[in-house]
Amino acid sequence: MADQLEFDWQLSGSGWATCRIADASAEAKYVVSYCTDPLADLINGLAGMYRPEQVERVSFDLEPVEIRWVLRGVATGVEVSIYRFPDISASFAAPDADGTLSWRTSQRRCSLVHAVVEAAQTVLREHGEAGYKARWVRFPFPAAALQRLRQLHLLDDKCDQLHDLSTP
Ligand SMILES: [Zn+2]
Structure with a gap:
């Protein structure tokens, strides 16, 4: 299982976010629109990985491309497969x-969730809740x-990486 993520x-921009994910072998980058609430959906999808053998699907709207994350829980790991469809409405x-x-990796759940939690907290630190809403507009x-x-991660993953516990 790869361990670099x-x-x-x-x-x-207003209603646009750039999402980048990379492991040791490849990176993927998507410019995602606010037609859905992709950061919230991804966070909720990852929370599903704390139930055994769970599969979660999260769709990003790239207007019109759909980027679909398939998160599959396997033991203490997560298989991530990202599929691309030309038109989300279809x-x-x-x-x-x-x-x-489009991209695939297999990670320890701890590494994957740690990376996403830290990135989301960085967004919050940079913009604050009001700044985020002003830029993201719809959500x-x-x-x-x-x-x-973050609570699931801290309780169940025995994470030994550093966490900034000062932000919510
Ligand atoms: Zn952690």
Whole structure:
């Protein structure tokens, strides 16, 4: 199982965010729109990985491309497969196999969740809740979902990486 993971979330314009994920072998970058609430959906999807053998799907709207994350819990790891569909309005109910595999990794749950929690907290530190809402427009910062995921991570993953516990 790969053990190097980088995840980054940047608010890049009004209602747009740039999401970057990379492991030791490849990186993927998506410019995601506010038609859905992608950061909240990803955080909630990851929280599902604390139930055994869970599969969660999270769709990013790239207007019109759909980027679909399939998160599959395996023992203490998560398999991440990201599929690309040309038009979200047509693919919303389509099976994963109809998409093109865009990126895939297999990670310890601890590494994956740690990276996403830290990135989300960095966004909050940079912009604050009011600044986030002003830029993201349609949805507030997912503070409660992030807090819940961080609690699951701290309790169940025995994370030995540094956490900044001063921010919510
Ligand atoms: Zn951690």
